[in-house]
Amino acid sequence: MSESAVLVEGVEAQAAQGDVGEARSLGADAWRSLRKNVFFWISAVLIGILVLMAIWPSLFTSTDPTASVLAEARSRPSSSAWFGRDIQGYDIYSRVIYGARASILVGVMTTAFTVLLGGAIGTIAAYAGGWADSLISRITDIFFAVPLLLGAILFMSALSGTLTSYFGVILKVVLALSLLGWPSLARLMRSSVLQVMPNDYVQAARALGASPWRIIRSHIIPNAMGPMIVVSTINLGAYIAAEATLSFLGIGLVPPVISWGVSINDAIVGLRTTPHMLLFPSLFLSITVLAFIMLGDAIRDAFDPKTR
Amino acid sequence: MGKYIVRRLLQMIPVIIGTTFLIFYMVFAMPGDPTAGKCGERPCSAAYIAKYRAEHNLDDPLPVQYAKYVGKLAQGDLGTNQYGVPVKDDLKSRYLVTGKLALMAITVEIVIGIIAGILAGIRKGKFIDNLVLISTLFVISIPVFVIGALAQYFLGVRLGLFPVTVTQKASFYELLMPAFVLGSLSIAYVARLTRTNLVENLRADYVRTAIAKGLSRRRAVGLHALRNSMIPVVTFIGFDFGALLGGAIVTERIFNIQGIGGYIFRGIQMRDGVAVVGAVTALVIVYLFVNLLVDILYGVLDPRISHE
Amino acid sequence: MRDDVTTTTEKAPLTKNAEGKITYTPTDGRLLDVENLHVEFHTDDGVARAINGVNFHLDAGESLAILGESGSGKSVTAQAIMGILDMPPAKIPDGAIKYCGHDLLTMPDDQRRWVRGAEIAMIFQDALSSLNPVFPVGWQIAEMFRQHRGMNKSDSLAQAVRLMERVAIPAAKERVKAYPHQFSGGMRQRIMIAMAIALDPAVLIADEPTTALDVTVQAQIMALLQELQQERHMGLILITHDLGVVADVADRIAVMYSGRLVETANVYDLYAKPAHPYTRGLLESIPRLDQKGQTLAAIGGLPPNLLRIPPGCAFNPRCRMAQDICRQERPELREVAPGRMSACHFAEEVINA
Numbered sequence: 001m002s003e004s005a006v007l008v009e010g011v012e013a014q015a016a017q018g019d020v021g022e023a024r025s026l027g028a029d030a031w032r033s034l035r036k037n038v039f040f041w042i043s044a045v046l047i048g049i050l051v052l053m054a055i056w057p058s059l060f061t062s063t064d065p066t067a068s069v070l071a072e073a074r075s076r077p078s079s080s081a082w083f084g085r086d087i088q089g090y091d092i093y094s095r096v097i098y099g100a101r102a103s104i105l106v107g108v109m110t111t112a113f114t115v116l117l118g119g120a121i122g123t124i125a126a127y128a129g130g131w132a133d134s135l136i137s138r139i140t141d142i143f144f145a146v147p148l149l150l151g152a153i154l155f156m157s158a159l160s161g162t163l164t165s166y167f168g169v170i171l172k173v174v175l176a177l178s179l180l181g182w183p184s185l186a187r188l189m190r191s192s193v194l195q196v197m198p199n200d201y202v203q204a205a206r207a208l209g210a211s212p213w214r215i216i217r218s219h220i221i222p223n224a225m226g227p228m229i230v231v232s233t234i235n236l237g238a239y240i241a242a243e244a245t246l247s248f249l250g251i252g253l254v255p256p257v258i259s260w261g262v263s264i265n266d267a268i269v270g271l272r273t274t275p276h277m278l279l280f281p282s283l284f285l286s287i288t289v290l291a292f293i294m295l296g297d298a299i300r301d302a303f304d305p306k307t308r
Numbered sequence: 309m310g311k312y313i314v315r316r317l318l319q320m321i322p323v324i325i326g327t328t329f330l331i332f333y334m335v336f337a338m339p340g341d342p343t344a345g346k347c348g349e350r351p352c353s354a355a356y357i358a359k360y361r362a363e364h365n366l367d368d369p370l371p372v373q374y375a376k377y378v379g380k381l382a383q384g385d386l387g388t389n390q391y392g393v394p395v396k397d398d399l400k401s402r403y404l405v406t407g408k409l410a411l412m413a414i415t416v417e418i419v420i421g422i423i424a425g426i427l428a429g430i431r432k433g434k435f436i437d438n439l440v441l442i443s444t445l446f447v448i449s450i451p452v453f454v455i456g457a458l459a460q461y462f463l464g465v466r467l468g469l470f471p472v473t474v475t476q477k478a479s480f481y482e483l484l485m486p487a488f489v490l491g492s493l494s495i496a497y498v499a500r501l502t503r504t505n506l507v508e509n510l511r512a513d514y515v516r517t518a519i520a521k522g523l524s525r526r527r528a529v530g531l532h533a534l535r536n537s538m539i540p541v542v543t544f545i546g547f548d549f550g551a552l553l554g555g556a557i558v559t560e561r562i563f564n565i566q567g568i569g570g571y572i573f574r575g576i577q578m579r580d581g582v583a584v585v586g587a588v589t590a591l592v593i594v595y596l597f598v599n600l601l602v603d604i605l606y607g608v609l610d611p612r613i614s615h616e
Numbered sequence: 617m618r619d620d621v622t623t624t625t626e627k628a629p630l631t632k633n634a635e636g637k638i639t640y641t642p643t644d645g646r647l648l649d650v651e652n653l654h655v656e657f658h659t660d661d662g663v664a665r666a667i668n669g670v671n672f673h674l675d676a677g678e679s680l681a682i683l684g685e686s687g688s689g690k691s692v693t694a695q696a697i698m699g700i701l702d703m704p705p706a707k708i709p710d711g712a713i714k715y716c717g718h719d720l721l722t723m724p725d726d727q728r729r730w731v732r733g734a735e736i737a738m739i740f741q742d743a744l745s746s747l748n749p750v751f752p753v754g755w756q757i758a759e760m761f762r763q764h765r766g767m768n769k770s771d772s773l774a775q776a777v778r779l780m781e782r783v784a785i786p787a788a789k790e791r792v793k794a795y796p797h798q799f800s801g802g803m804r805q806r807i808m809i810a811m812a813i814a815l816d817p818a819v820l821i822a823d824e825p826t827t828a829l830d831v832t833v834q835a836q837i838m839a840l841l842q843e844l845q846q847e848r849h850m851g852l853i854l855i856t857h858d859l860g861v862v863a864d865v866a867d868r869i870a871v872m873y874s875g876r877l878v879e880t881a882n883v884y885d886l887y888a889k890p891a892h893p894y895t896r897g898l899l900e901s902i903p904r905l906d907q908k909g910q911t912l913a914a915i916g917g918l919p920p921n922l923l924r925i926p927p928g929c930a931f932n933p934r935c936r937m938a939q940d941i942c943r944q945e946r947p948e949l950r951e952v953a954p955g956r957m958s959a960c961h962f963a964e965e966v967i968n969a
Contacts, residue, residue: 149554
């Protein structure tokens with residue numbers, strides 16, 4: 001980097017700290033710049049509302065999503081049904097609110113599984129090194145080689161006869177996506193850990209006789225977590241979109257599960273005449289995905305010193 | 309260079325073995341009834357089950373099963389669908405259509421994505437940059453099937469600019485809108501990736517050297533910086549091809565394209581498990597080989613890799 | 617146009633050679649005249665004054681070393697001469713940089729670009745990141761000939777081989793197609809040097825060329841630079857913070873602090889009797905074998921924040937000899953002995969100490 005750039009950066013850093021700065025951890029620093037980012041707040045509010053919708057749908061609507069008024073099927077938005085009614089006479093607004101739960105559940109659970117599984121495998125591979133690392137990397141490559149959607153279709157197709165309850169179906173989708181999603185996080189965590197390990201504080205901890213578990217837990221993971229957090233936040237949005245796509249194809253969540261993907265699938269048929277049936281679930285789906293991507297972007301900017 | 313290619317080929321072999329084993333296991337070897345949900349709405353007849361078990365060697369020990377499975381794959385045998393037609397025959401005519409669609413989508417992705425990314429990168433912070441960033445954010449958030457449905461409705465039904473569905477002959481013009489829809493997500497990612505890489509490379513020391521050599525800014529950016537920026541983009545496009553194949557299923561459904569994707573969708577609808585699995589497996593193998601080609605291309609572009 | 621800048625010579629006439637390209641001939645061997653140069657950086661937190669009125673000159677065949685800590689402005693000076701500063705946020709509100717009498721700062725852009733590389737060349741500290749990793753080294757050297765002189769591919773490549781041989785890269789003919797990462801650090805620096813001298817420039821600026829190299833390689837590179845300089849009668853500007861490197865190669869030394877020159881002298885006088893407390897501090901802080909077991913002498917404190925340079929002498933917070941006048945009045949660069957300048961109120965005391 002040119003000296004002028006170094007000058008400018010050093011100058012800004014000194015100015016920010018008032019020449020004699022207090023010591024600030026990376027996390028505190030990141031939080032500070034996160035707070036100032038308007039997109040962070042927008043996405044946080046949106047996600048808050050959506051999570052609330054998922055946990056307490058009755059806060060948002062008192063209409064039963066399974067109550068069908070066939071006489072008014074496919075009707076436009078009105079005062080009695082804010083988003084209109086779908087092809088089976090269900091209140092679309094109500095179904096959209098209740099649909100949040102399935103989508104958020106799938107997104108959150110998949111992310112949790114992939115983070116735990118991928119993060120653990122990546123860390124172990126990097127820390128162990130040697131043949132264990134090679135073996136694990138090979139296995140990671142194999143799972144990584146199967147594209148997400150194609151692999152999920154295979155998985156769901158193979159299990160099509162089993163686990164047909166509400167939670168069973170959600171679990172199937174979560175497993176399908178997790179099975180194919182962990183490799184990218186594993187790779188990421190592995191390279192992150194490989195960058196952190198040569199640092200002096202890790203060597204120092206080793207020299208002081210700390211157990212491997214302690215080193216990993218207290219020193220390596222906190223410092224290597226950053227990229228994984230960013231990517232998994234963005235991936236959460238992608239998994240929600242993936243679930244919707246699977247449902248749209250008829251191989252993901254199926255009725256009686258209420259989800260946005262299912263609603264969109266039902267609505268495609270009537271696209272020309274009754275576009276509102278498609279519009280509202282699509283809108284909520286898109287906003288949800290957008291919110292998570294925005295959040296991931298904001299977190300990445302907060303951690304990255306170059307874009308500050 | 310030759311050594312690099314051979315090395316890559318050798319590295320592919322365990323991946324192919326592993327991936328085919330993974331697919332094999334998912335489809336045939338998991339606990340449960342393998343014929344569940346494969347014969348439409350009703351459970352399969354006893355005759356079908358017997359035939360199925362014989363054909364797929366389900367009574368053999370696992371390693372033998374797998375070996376015979378790979379043997380069949382090598383001969384292009386992807387099983388027989390629920391009507392008794394070999395999947396291989398079903399797919400024969402459809403490769404061309406899907407191939408056309410995918411190729412068009414990739415072209416669109418490369419041309420528009422890279423150009424947008426370059427414009428945004430060299431005019432960072434200006435209007436065009438913000439325009440690209442925001443529009444790509446929206447495209448990434450809105451799932452492919454929503455974009456497809458909207459495009460079909462507004463551009464096809466309302467404005468009549470493009471045919472709403474694609475006929476058997478699948479002409480270039482008919483495939484234009486579907487190709488754009490299919491490539492839309494990839495365009496967004498490629499644009500963002502190109503932009504990020506370009507911005508980073510513009511700050512690199514070797515660009516400073518190029519200017520110090522008295523080269524024009526155009527040459528320093530257009531040749532020196534760009535060449536370095538393109539390398540990760542090429543790798544991404546290869547990796548993204550898998551997502552493209554998955555997206556093709558969705559796009560072919562919406563626009564009624566008689567390609568492999570449409571075949572898979574119909575197989576899902578009809579609960580023809582063997583057809584679905586066979587076709588998806590074919591796509592995965594195609595993807596693996598495309599990835600191998602991209603890997604080799606990467607070695608050509610970045611001399612640091614092929615000299616490892 | 618800056619009409620308020622004082623000029624030392626009249627504007628030199630533009631001469632063109634047979635091909636219509638502008639040629640630059642030094643008057644009395646004077647290659648570079650930097651006059652009252654000011655450079656500032658406009659940041660979100662204020663204006664950083666990186667260079668505050670710097671004057672020096674360079675003659676043909678002479679080596680000038682610019683010495684200073686990080687943040688002293690030495691690299692910025694070099695980049696300003698080359699014209700490779702990013703113009704926002706950088707701004708040159710005042711001053712002139714005259715090459716053979718022509719002010720580079722007021723030249724049209726394309727004319728300035730032709731000067732870069734062909735007349736004034738620069739090499740940088742980290743040769744690995746300064747060379748483009750995806751093009752062969754021969755191609756990068758040959759680019760100078762292709763772009764500046766319109767040579768064809770094979771001729772320019774032949775020239776590249778010749779240059780690589782001149783900078784002592786073994787098996788140059790075979791290695792001309794190799795990539796930067798396939799060379800060692802010292803070899804890469806030689807390649808950079810080959811690229812810089814390709815078009816026979818009159819001035820070569822070396823920005824910390826050996827800082828990233830180990831000691832034996834350092835010596836080789838410095839010897840090579842000296843050799844090339846004498847052979848081609850080039851003016852060499854060596855930018856460094858390393859007093860050891862300077863002693864061998866430099867004829868004159870200019871010490872910079874906080875964007876200003878605080879002392880200029882020839883190399884012998886500077887090392888024997890420094891005329892500024894900062895220079896004295898730098899010399900005293902070099903560890904010596906006969907000081908074994910004693911505490912290392914260091915200049916305490918940090919260089920000032922360029923957004924808020926202290927009033928008076930910029931060095932006063934760290935100076936052992938600071939008095940009230942130092943905190944109030946900024947000392948001007950004045951002649952304290954024949955051919956020696958110093959910016960200190962007590963320069964004479966420092967010389968005789």
